[in-house]
Amino acid sequence: MSEFQAQEDINGLRFSWNIFPNSRLDATRCVVPVGCLFTPLKSLKDRKPLNYAPVTCRKCYSVLNPYSVVDFASKSWTCNFCSQRNQLPPGYNDISQTNLPAELLPQYSTIEYKLPRANAPIPAFLFVVDICTEETELANLTNTLTQALSILPQETQVGLITCGTNVHVYDLSETEFKKSIVLRGSKKYTTAQIQELLGLQAQRVMPQNQNQNQQTQYRGNISRFLQPINESEFCISSILEELKPDGFTVEPGNRPLRSIGTALSTAITLLSCRYGSGRVIFFGSGPATNGPGAIVDVDKKKPIRFHHDIFQSTSNSIYVKEAFNYYTELAEIAHKHGIAVDLFSCSLDQIGIHEMRNLSKKTGGLILVTDKFDTDMFRDSFRKLISQAIVLTNDSLEKTDNTSSKNPILLSFDATIDVYTSRELKVAGAIGNCESLKKKSPFVSNMKIGTADTSAWRVCGIDSASTLAFYFEVVNLHNSPVPPDRIGSIQFLTTYHTFSGEWIMRVTTSPHRFASLESQIDNIILGFDQEAAAVLMARYAIFKSDTELPQTIIRWLDKTLIQLFSKFANYQKNQPDSLSISPKFSIYPQFMFHFRRSNLLKVFNNSPDETAFFRHYLLRENTFHSILIIQPMLQSYPLDKSPSPVPLDSSSIQKNVVLLFDSFFLVLVFHGKDIAAWIKQNFHEQPEYQSFKLFLEIPKGDANVLMENRFPRPRYVVCNQGDSQSRFLLSRCNPSKTHSNSQNQIMQSHQNPQENQVILTDDASFQYFYNFLKRLVVQG
The missing domain is CATH 3.40.20.10 (Severin)
Known part of the structure; x- marks a missing residue:
């Protein structure tokens, strides 16, 4: 599989089938979907972004690439996705077969452009702290947060919200005394109500140049709650130092009143009133019991839900559906405004990650489930997250290597991923920590896998480990297969901004040959990547787990494995010992065996929160780490x-x-x-x-x-x-x-x-x- 790994090192791509079946029927008979795992911000060695805008097709907006057909005489090019003929810009008048720009060189199938846009504001970090915990645990958390303020760039805007029985939004503009706006934790506020309570007044701001859209900005009062560290470090450090557990008395036999839902709603609303992206980082130490988003009753006699309660819809799971829908609505708001939501659960009890999972899944946020704030698992993970929020120069980016860096994630923000396909293919959907931008285009398939009906997705918080699975449909019918000499193409346009605000577009173009399953089956077998195939099937199974029981999914996996071997193995009927299979398929059954036994599907010994945590990383990690999770x-x-x-x-x-x-x-x-x-x-x-x-x-x-x-x-x-x-x-x-x-x-x-x-x-x-x-x- 070294040839597939080499391709991943260059483009961040791993395909299940590297030679595609040449018709829709053949693709169905291949059982494993035609798809790929794509790491949009895979570290590129010895490559700097080009300091000019990409050349785009005037019809479909795909980008000029090494597989476009260029007419050097007329200085024009033909798009390999929509066949539109385009004129090259004046700056390309001197190009020839021996004088090519970087984007036309075969080795630059992945290339980056620095876009001529005004820099985005530096992202804000809004900490949401659950104070219904023991004093020592709260002190451990506040010490970690204080250290984080010294790591973040001093111009970073930060804010602080605490939640207990009520929600406190701290005013960081006050230096003489501490002041906060208090919201009732048991009440479900609308976005407008929260804005009114916080005194946020909206106004339309005209763009400063033609590359900016008209924006709604909230001036004045928002700076009370989000302040640069170099102006508010003393204030926020003092608040953290004096922070105490929730003062409301907890009756014997009761759980504390935790207003997590109201706190997260307030945090997302606050950040959405700011022009620019950001992260809401929530630190939980127990289950939500008060107000919207509650997952369990205050009375301890009523236990928190477990998997069997959810599967069987027992009385212990009465809060699940409503809480899940509430947090999903918040996730949609966060996604719309480019806000990533990170969930740190540090509790021996479940806090509701199962219900909240879409907050991170739909926004590209991170999840951690551990026992306490005083653990290396929490401290080191949070430190790695914060320490990547630094302004990286091109030189430092050039030296960064995912395999050797002590902190392998590099934070970027507000990424959009557009997919373009040549006429033989269409995109069926994506599975990963992303959300649809509902972009209808000729490249969208009627077949639906994962987040479908679109050719563009957004990932609000993206890093060099974020990996998405894309699934494709071969369009040609069986009676008119793709000709053997035709090369199909798939292009990914990833637009994002760095922590310093620079807008970057990364263009990845991947060519593919086609073969007949009947007459060229050996070629198709040679192109089978069993690691990528296993991960793509595992992600598909996890996607199905939202609506199907684990046993149903395991039966589906077994059925597909039988069908795959029936098609590609050699055997004599009714003689099991006669069965032989190509080495290209030999490890795949082993992956499926370990996957069906893993805690991703066998959930008996895990809580719903732990299962959501495990599945979250299968949906975001690259091929190597995903295989590690599976086997x-x-x-x-x-x-x-x-x-x-x-x-x-x-x-x-x-x-x-x-x-x-x-x-x-x-x-x-x-x-x-x-x-x-x-x-x-x-x-x-x-x-x-x-x-x-x-x-x-x-x-x-x-x-x-x-x-x-x-x-x-x-x-x-x-x-x-x-x-x-x-x-x-x-x-x-x-x-x-x-x-x-x-x-x-x-x-x-x-x-x-x-x-x-x-x-x-x-x-x-x-x-x-x-x-x-x-x-x-x-x-x-």
Whole structure:
């Protein structure tokens, strides 16, 4: 798969089928949709934005690219998406086949332009703090926020809102005494009511130049609540330092009154009254119980909803639908105004991420679910988010590399992504943390997958890790397939602004050949990227999970796997052992096996908030990290050999090795029984066993590297074989040896020091799963 990864490094693209089927029927028979994973802000090495505007087609507005047909004699070009002939600008009079501008060079299939627009205002950060928590926890949070003020650029506008029984919007213009506007937490306010209470007066502002649209700006009073750090740092630091838990008494047997819905509505309304994008960052320490958006009753006798309550619509889930719809409405407002919403849940209890998930999903925001504010997982993740809000020069961008940067995300704002396709293709939809711009165009398919019926999407908060899945339809009918000599094209136009306000357009154009599934099936097989295909199918499954039960989705995945193998495997009817499959498909069943067993679909042991958290990152991460979420990585550290990857299988768990397990959300160092016994006897502390001490440091060092380079910071666990925490590893391993198939081995385990781990489970092993798959395939 190195050729596919090389393409991803250049363009940020991974396609399920790199050679497309040449008709709609053939595309259907391929089972896995024609689609791609696209990382719009993938780090580009040795490339600076061009300091001139792109040349666009006067009919469809796509951009001149290396695959456009250029007539050097007439100085014109033909659009490869709508076939419109366009005249080149006067600045291109000197071009020839030996003197090409950068955008026509084949190696510049991805290129950036610095747009001649007035700079956007520097984004604002509005912190929303839940104060219904213990004093020590609140102090941990406020200390972290105070540190954040020293990291953010001093010209950044910041604001502060707290929520408890009521909502307080702090006036940062006052230096002598602290002042706040108080809103009743139990009331559902309209946008106009919040604006009136905050004293925000709207007025139309004419554009300063022809490149700006007329804007509604809110002058005067909004500066009371959003102030640059260099003017308000003392004031906001004093407020944070003196912040106390909510003063309203909580009756015994009751939950605190938390007005999260009103607080988020106020925050989004406040930022929407400002010209420019921004982020609402919410810090929650418990469930919403008061006012709009409440997810549970104040009375603790009424438990919070779990998955079975939601599936079965029990009395515990009576708040779910109303709260979900309320937060979705807020998400639509935030998306309309280019506001990203980040949700940090730091509580042993659920706070309602399940209901609030669209706030982050539709705006490109981030989610974190952990236990407390006093954890490395929270502190480090929040620090990485804030530390990327810096003004990066071209030189610093050039040196930034996603694989080596300690903080791999680079924040950008208010991105729009337009998709253009040649006449053989249409875009069926997108799945990811984005929202539709409802742009109707000739490139939109009637087939709908994900967020569909549009050829343009917005991502309010975007970074170099944000990845979207796009799905396409082959238009040609089976009786008029795409000719074998024709090359189709897909173009992505990503327009965004950096933290410093510069507007950038990134143009990515990808050409594709077509082949017949009947006469050129080998070519189609060679172009199959099983990693990208697995992630595209997994995202499709998660999209379906909003309306379908997990068991229904698992049956759908099994059905598609059977159909895929029926089409591309070689076998003799009713002879399972005769089945053979190309290496291009060999790992795909393994991905599906681990995906159907993962906590993305098997939600029994997870809360709805945790499930929403896990699914959120499958919908935003690149191919590598998504595969890690689907099938975790396992690295073995033997005493007498070099470290090496091993199968995610119970046979890899041995007494005399250390294992490093990485599931994206969890990094675990696992000591086999013998290793654990030596540690217990303090061998690593004795001078004659210094080599053993160094051996133990190697996996821990590798674990630190993994955690340092990832957002959000994973949970870190060190455990021994037989410990309760070893369940995190055992639950994800293929149970090749279980209590039901290894009785003889268990009886003889004392005779064999290399005896593998036996897993106590009724789950089927991968070998059983694969054998059953073969039986179903050969039966036709």
